[in-house]
Amino acid sequence: MILFESIIDGIRDIKDHLGRTMLQLVGIILGAGSIVATFSLSVAGKAASMEYYRVSGGIQKIWIWDRPTGKVTLDAKALASRGLTYGDALAIQNGAKEVDLVSPVSQESMTIRYRNVEKPRSVMGVAPAYSPMNDVHAARGRFITDNDLVTGARVVVFGSDRAQEFFSTDDPIGKIVSINGTGYEVVGVMEEKYFSFDHKRNVMRWMNRQIYMPITTFFTRKGEPLAGGKVSFMHARMRDIKKHEEAVDQIRKVLLREHGVKDYDVMSRVANLRRNEQNNRMYDMTFMICGIISLLVGGIVVMNIQLASFNERVREVGTRKAVGASPAQIFSQFLSESILVSVFGGFIGLFVGKLFTDGIAALTRDPAIITADTVVKALIFAAGTGLIFGMYPAIRASRLNPIEALRTE
């Protein structure tokens, strides 16, 4: 009952002195705002990258690509190394136990012609593993199969944008296209992939702009031997995320054995994620510390204003005590006032936080989500500030001697 009355009193007080209250609350507003911004950006950033990883094959994906060493070496095997080859892909498949899928990719620009449309476009030689590895599937027809690989079939699969570009309204399935002058049957069109961090740019558009053929066919048409066929890059998939280091080690071991020189890079998404998290933590901490300092300063201001208002209200406290308010009742009245005023500041801080968040998100093009969790956290921080810094004025008021309080002019 008394709590309720105190809250009503507090609200009236805020209303009566809105300007003073806002000034008093600048620290708390900024503090709560920073906390909102920090959590919103951090939570959203993490959620967005996790989502991106999910739609593009999961965090169990491992990248493998060439890295020219630039070292002068006399080692015959090292000299002979041509970088990543199809043979390496097979060797990893057989030799790395923690890897369950390997997807080698060879890429080259070729001349594509269908009827009167002729354009140079990038073509990928891939294995069937490409589809599950990148979580991209045929929307119509089929993707490259093992049989295509074995027979070196002259088949192609179009990404959705490319199908649109060459076939427009025609159904591509079963049509014959010419690639570098040779005829290929179109056996599939891929689904359209979409992902955006900022709701503007589709970061997966490149996947819709691919043309796929069996990697064996790719090598044959280029006149390369199968095992020695040059691979542009590979993806591998680990069996168990907990053993991500083992998986990467095993791949490195196989490649070193095959190449005799470290002319490759292997990196897992898990490791990458960890590194990003560490970077983000620094960024979060900085903002968080700003928020906490603002809250501390805000809390001290709240305390001072409470003490000043307490001095103004000594007679009032005396009167309340005379009519029977116990020390505990006075204490809770003063404390609930400072908590209320701080929560009010926290509430405004939410809106300021929204402005911060939107501002930063617009500048950095990072995603931002203000979750209920973040709102609750900011309000709890604000209420906590009011609680801690309201304690001293509340104790002073509760200990006031009613006789002296009533005597005060």
Add this chain to the structure above:
Amino acid sequence: MTAVAYNLEEPVTEKALIQLEDITKTYDAGENAVQALDGIDVAIEYGQFVSIIGPSGSGKSTLMHILGCLDTPTTGKYWLDGQDVAELSARALARIRNQKIGFVFQTFNLLPRATVLKNVELPLLYAGLSRVERRARAHEALERVGLTNRAKFRPNELSGGQRQRVAIARALVNNPSLILADEPTGNLDQKTGSEIIDIFENLSGQETIIIVTHDPTIASRTERRIKLVDGRIVDGEGIE
């Protein structure tokens, strides 16, 4: 006489509302300690209309603070309504003030930002009464002082006499055993002051009222006068 005194252990306060026994109050100011009250013995009956008079520095205020449970005596016994209140904690004293005592001050001491009704409700708020009950009882108390039509006003919209009537309503609202008025007419002109005393007069009989005053005209209107000089009662008009 063979009859046994069965009631030996019954408190002597059975009949009187207030029973003070050898009350002293010393303000410890180092070497020059001040003896504000020096052995006060007095009993005040239920429904009595009493004034405490005496020159300034005579201990009137100190006695009133002790009677009002705002302060505790250095030594001595104080029974209020059958309860020993001389050595209670701050919390327990607050409860006694809330349940048994109504104060009327010289400077009214109304909460400036609260309405008349809210001011009168204040003691009931701390007693933990519901909103509805507080409102009903506050209206009743305002009726007794003839101010029901001012319930929604703020103190600064009222005259001095009206403010003091609000304060009396606030003192009455918790049905106290004792109403203590400290110079209740001190800030009012003679006519208004006299009207306030009229109210007390009308209440006397139903309520026990003690007025602390230095004004002999007011004191003459009470049924009993207790005169203090140097912390002692020099004329109690019927110390039993």
